[in-house]
Amino acid sequence: MGIAILKDRSVNRIKVFILMGLMFNTVYPQKKLEDTFCMKYEYPGDYSNCLTFETDKNFTYEYCGHLGVLKYGHGEYKFTDSQLILNYNKTEPIKTGHHLSEIWTNNKDTIYLKINILDFDGFPLHGVSVIYKDSLSKYGYSGVASNKEGVALINLKKDRTDLDFEISHLGFNIYKFSLDKNYNHNISVFLQKQGDGLPILNQIDTLEIVKIRPKYFTVKRKDGNIATWRKLED
Amino acid sequence: MQNPIPNVSFTFSESILKLFNDSDTFNLTIANGHLKGANGSTKGASITISNDYLKKATDLSIARTMIHETVHAYLNVRYTQVLSFEDGFDFKLKMEKFAIDNGIANINSNKFHHEFMGQYVDAMAASLLIWDEKYGSRTNLGWEYYRSMAFGGLNYEDSAGNQIDTNSFKALVPNKSDRDKIKNLLINEQNGNSNSKGSKCK
Numbered sequence: 165m166g167i168a169i170l171k172d173r174s175v176n177r178i179k180v181f182i183l184m185g186l187m188f189n190t191v192y193p194q195k196k197l198e199d200t201f202c203m204k205y206e207y208p209g210d211y212s213n214c215l216t217f218e219t220d221k222n223f224t225y226e227y228c229g230h231l232g233v234l235k236y237g238h239g240e241y242k243f244t245d246s247q248l249i250l251n252y253n254k255t256e257p258i259k260t261g262h263h264l265s266e267i268w269t270n271n272k273d274t275i276y277l278k279i280n281i282l283d284f285d286g287f288p289l290h291g292v293s294v295i296y297k298d299s300l301s302k303y304g305y306s307g308v309a310s311n312k313e314g315v316a317l318i319n320l321k322k323d324r325t326d327l328d329f330e331i332s333h334l335g336f337n338i339y340k341f342s343l344d345k346n347y348n349h350n351i352s353v354f355l356q357k358q359g360d361g362l363p364i365l366n367q368i369d370t371l372e373i374v375k376i377r378p379k380y381f382t383v384k385r386k387d388g389n390i391a392t393w394r395k396l397e398d
Numbered sequence: 399m400q401n402p403i404p405n406v407s408f409t410f411s412e413s414i415l416k417l418f419n420d421s422d423t424f425n426l427t428i429a430n431g432h433l434k435g436a437n438g439s440t441k442g443a444s445i446t447i448s449n450d451y452l453k454k455a456t457d458l459s460i461a462r463t464m465i466h467e468t469v470h471a472y473l474n475v476r477y478t479q480v481l482s483f484e485d486g487f488d489f490k491l492k493m494e495k496f497a498i499d500n501g502i503a504n505i506n507s508n509k510f511h512h513e514f515m516g517q518y519v520d521a522m523a524a525s526l527l528i529w530d531e532k533y534g535s536r537t538n539l540g541w542e543y544y545r546s547m548a549f550g551g552l553n554y555e556d557s558a559g560n561q562i563d564t565n566s567f568k569a570l571v572p573n574k575s576d577r578d579k580i581k582n583l584l585i586n587e588q589n590g591n592s593n594s595k596g597s598k599c600k
Contacts (some may be wrong), residue, residue: 199473207561207581209451209588210508210551212435216534226432229508230551232441291423295487303487305479309423332478334424337506350430358474358506359441364420387558396434 165267179382201381201393215250215393217241222248232359248383259284261331261339267347275345277318280352281310281331289355290313292333307341311396322346330339331355409528410521411465414472418443423482427473428464437588438463440470442478451588456596458539459587461529462547465522466515500565509554509564516566518579522548539595546580547587 174361195287203213221242229237231397237252281292295307310316320327326342343349372384380394408416419495426443433439437455440446445467452460477493479536480486493505493514502510515522523545531538550568563577571577586593 200434203559205435205561207553207585208435209437209584210553211555212433213559214434226434228436228439230436230439230467231506231508231511231553232439234508239540256447291479291482293478293482293486295480305480306489309481332480333467334475334478335444336478338478357441385558386562389560391559 167181200396202396204380204392204394214396224255225250225373226254233361236361237366243373247323248373248381250369250371252364252367252369254385255363257365258360258363259356261337261354263339263341263351263353265343267344269319269347271320273324277316277320277328277343278350279310279316279318279331280350281314281333282314282317282352282354283336284354284356285397288312289333290314292316292331292355294318295330295332297328320345409525410518411468411525411529414468417472417475421482424475424479426468436468437536440467440474442474443471447473452599454588454590456587456590456594457534457599458526458530458547458596459550459590459594460552460586460599461534462522462526464588465525465529465548466551469515469522470511471517473514477505506553512552512554512564513550513566516564518572519545519548519552519566519570535595535597543583543595546583549580550584551575 185222198217200214200216202215205211210230212226212228216226221240223239223241225235225237226233236254236255238254239250239252240254241248241250243249248299264376266303279294281289283289289309289311290312290348292308292310293307295305297304298306299339307317308318323345325345327345328342331339331341331353333355337358337360339355341353341355343351374382374384374390376382378395380392382390382392385391404475412571415426418424424443426445428445428447430449430452431446433446433451436448437451438447445464447460447463447467451463455463473493476483476486480490483489490558493510496514497503497505497510500510500513504510513583521589523541525545527538527541527544530536530544549567549571552564553561554564571580587596590596590598
């Protein structure tokens with residue numbers, strides 16, 4: 165009799181635990197990762213590929229190499245049974261190099277080009293290489309460097325062709341554009357800094373989780389290999 | 399650009415430092431900073447060396463990383479500051495031809511820089527050897543050791559996330575097991591473990 169009562173109590177306790185477990189899973193269905201996890205490389209030191217779980221909802225991603233940031237993104241994440249779903253829905257698109265042109269015409273047989281080169285904060289850039297295609301020169305290009313005010317002045321013979329320009333400066337992405345050699349131009353070129361990376365937006369990545377532990381998790385890659393993402397320690 | 403002082407010769411890395419030192423147009427900056435996984439990073443001619451790496455690496459490893467990153471800065475300056483060099487267009491067109499010949503779309507990419515850098519391996523090794531004799535161990539660890547160190551970073555990642563040895567690394571060291579030995583040697587110096595030959599910075 166006594167043994168039967170004890171058995172009943174044990175069964176009831178197990179039922180309560182199962183019920184509590186079910187309730188916990190219903191109320192807290194999401195697994196949680198905190199801090200930054202970086203992909204473990206066989207030979208580390210050249211790249212970093214890291215996910216930071218900022219809250220129980222938001223993440224940031226950054227992939228870097230020797231030349232700075234390659235790609236990055238922000239968004240929302242969630243865990244399902246064995247998947248980590250990264251929704252890049254909060255990344256801001258990045259502004260790229262661009263130019264503004266003012267043109268005028270006259271009856272001269274030459275055109276006058278004034279090219280102002282600036283960074284995105286509007287600071288003039290000195291010593292910028294402003295090069296353009298020139299079939300008459302040795303290497304097929306001619307060019308001038310911008311002065312201390314960030315200005316390059318060029319006079320060319322007027323004709324009906326387009327002229328291809330390439331604006332390059334250390335620390336900035338090369339900017340290319342073409343202009344009509346029929347007109348005079350006053351151009352402002354805004355150069356984008358190098359190494360800021362490409363933003364990822366409106367992309368959903370699904371990582372197949374193999375193992376998840378407080379200090380690391382592993383995922384199955386598309387090629388079938390297992391990649392480990394290890395928690396970045398301070 | 400100033401002409402080199404007669405009878406004074408520089409190593410490749412010293413020549414790069416001189417190039418920046420003599421220029422009124424472009425500057426080289428070197429700083430330490432927080433990088434999540436890479437030992438070093440170079441944007442334009444701004445080099446950042448990882449704090450975590452500086453804590454654990456040997457001085458020899460740090461010197462080889464500094465040399466490697468200054469070569470990135472050198473390639474960046476040669477490709478962008480075309481008008482600052484007498485052979486500016488010639489060098490730029492050679493870089494573009496190298497990219498086309500090797501099927502590389504973007505010259506400002508890890509893949510291009512690390513493939514192109516294969517041509518400088520011996521120059522980087524000699525720079526490291528002379529640095530080590532002057533400022534490091536003040537001994538000579540043997541040419542092959544410095545040459546192995548100069549291969550550091552000569553890889554890129556494919557779209558699946560695999561680290562691939564550059565073709566230039568494969569051409570110079572065709573045997574995979576030899577390349578793996580070099581990579582392990584680099585890791586030893588990077589981690590400053592008991593198999594490293596360099597010393598930890600004090």
